[in-house]
Amino acid sequence: MAVTTVEQRKANYKWILLGQTLELSLDEKLLIRQTWSYKSSDMGKRGLDIFVRLFELHPVYRSYFQKLRDIDIDNLRESPKLRDHGGRVMVSITDLVDTMDSPTNLRDMAIKIGRAHFSRGVRHNQYRELFAIVLDYLQDKASVVYNDAAEAAWQKLFNYVLKVIDTVMEFEHDKTG
Numbered sequence: 480m481a482v483t484t485v486e487q488r489k490a491n492y493k494w495i496l497l498g499q500t501l502e503l504s505l506d507e508k509l510l511i512r513q514t515w516s517y518k519s520s521d522m523g524k525r526g527l528d529i530f531v532r533l534f535e536l537h538p539v540y541r542s543y544f545q546k547l548r549d550i551d552i553d554n555l556r557e558s559p560k561l562r563d564h565g566g567r568v569m570v571s572i573t574d575l576v577d578t579m580d581s582p583t584n585l586r587d588m589a590i591k592i593g594r595a596h597f598s599r600g601v602r603h604n605q606y607r608e609l610f611a612i613v614l615d616y617l618q619d620k621a622s623v624v625y626n627d628a629a630e631a632a633w634q635k636l637f638n639y640v641l642k643v644i645d646t647v648m649e650f651e652h653d654k655t656g
């Protein structure tokens with residue numbers, strides 16, 4: 480297989496992703512913004528809750544984080560690493576929401592998330608399961624405004640991010656395969 484440079488591979492993702500844009504109506508964007516505004520201001524704490532839930536459902540995922548693989552689920556809350564990462568995830572979702580009007584920036588953010596995790600072995604299923612927990616959390620927090628239409632709008636946003644990440648994974652795989 481021909482060897483490609485990092486710049487060529489990035490150009491390749493971007494070429495493929497030109498044909499995959501996110502079509503969100505004004506109403507859908509509004510629902511996403513409204514429901515996300517109910518997130519807690521304590522991003523670290525909320526992000527931690529979301530990851531603890533992910534590890535309760537899938538204890539084996541602890542092993543993505545070197546220092547967490549042998550920690551009991553009950554003690555995970557004490558981990559600064561997990562709080563830090565949980566906070567980063569919440570901030571990134573805020574950035575995605577803030578970027579919905581700029582398709583190119585939104586795509587580039589999703590590419591960055593996929594690239595940051597490829598070598599760590601995080602794949603489609605882990606993101607999908609994480610996003611499902613984020614939506615459960617929102618349903619709970621933003622129950623006043625969270626309805627089926629809001630759920631569908633979020634699904635569209637997260638499915639788009641997953642699609643971009645899948646494309647990144649394919650190219651990263653080609654690089655190593």
Ligand code: HEM
Pocket residue numbers: 540543544545564567568571572592595596599601605606609
């Ligand atoms: C939208 C979802 C996610 C976002 C925005 C996100 C964000 C980040 C960021 C910004 C970093 C630091 C990257 C770097 O310094 O190179 C990181 C590292 C990491 N992420 Fe994620 N992440 C997400 C999902 C996940 C999932 C689902 C897992 C595993 C179940 C995961 C596991 C890790 C690990 C193991 C690291 C390295 C931590 C370390 O420094 O030891 N991430 N993530």
